[in-house]
Amino acid sequence: MKAAVLKSFGTPLVIENAPEPVLGTGEVIVDVAPDIALQGLTAAGAGGMLLQKHFRHGSFAERMRVPTENVKRLGAITSEEAAQWCALGTLLVPYGGLLAANLQAGETVLVSGATGNFGSAAVSVALAMGAACVVTPGRNETILADLVRRFGSRVKPVKLTSNEDDDREAMKRAAPGPIDCVFDIMPPSVSPTVVRAAVMTVRAYGRVVLMGGVGMAGGAGLELPYPWIMRNCITIHGVWMYPPDAASRLIALVRSGLLRLDDYKTTAFDLDHINEAVAHAAANGGPFKLTVIRP
Known part of the structure; x- marks a missing residue:
């Protein structure tokens, strides 16, 4: 599969072929849609480091491996709606x-x-x-x-x-x-x-x-x-982040119409233009703005 790989800090991301993730017990393989993730940012204690080592690859790829308990159903969405659903990571x-x-x-x-x-x-x-x-x-x-x-x-x-x-x-x-x-x-x-x-x-x-x-x-x-x-x-x-059931509850708020995702202006890039996406995100931060990757 195609993936964007960081070879060393301070260098551009490199697009290359990577092995398909292998399914393990209590895990699922998902096709990656637009991306916002905290993965790889923090790990508190030895247990957190073990998790980081096991789930070390993020979603700048066509597929990724994640723990089953971290997967929540969004329900049916169109391709056009997918980018705005990335706002969940911020909300x-x-x-x-x-x-x-x-x-x-x-x-x-x-x-x-x-x-x-x-x-x-x-x-x-x-x-x-x-x-x-x-x-x-x-x-x-x-x-x-x-x-x-x-x-x-x-x-x-x-x-x-x-x-x-x-x-x-x-x-x-x-x-x-x-x-x-x-x-x-x-x-x-x-x-x-x-x-x-x-x-x-x-x-x-x-x-x-x-x-x-x-x-x-x-x-x-x-x-x-x-x-x-x-x-x-x-x-x-x-408070550090949110409880396990927060994602499902927030999805329900969106589905009810109480929380609107169309406040967010999204700019999407494909995986081949990952470095342009990084530069765009750096130059276009701020409230209600999203830069997303669509592999």
């Missing part, structure tokens, strides 16, 4: 966080990092799950305006100023009532004061979900006042 990340937050219909959510790729996905997922209002702080006014254009008056944008106290009060004022849940997915480059300003908008007995990267690239970590957490009975939940 599943914030969906996992909002499930952990036990988001309920009618609640108010604040998405810290709303103008980023995963943050914008969190806005769409929260609304699909029934959030009455999503507060969207950020510095990029163009993206903030685009979120309002896409999703309407349930989105409440807030332009950040870098003053922690002022920003916190502005976020509170933007919400029509108490903020029930704060979802943070800020990148490592962001100052922890920006994250703290958002986190501390949550109401008493509220929930905070941390899925971002503050402190992961060095520098100061997130500091929150112990008395504020304790006296307000704040629940803080760190």
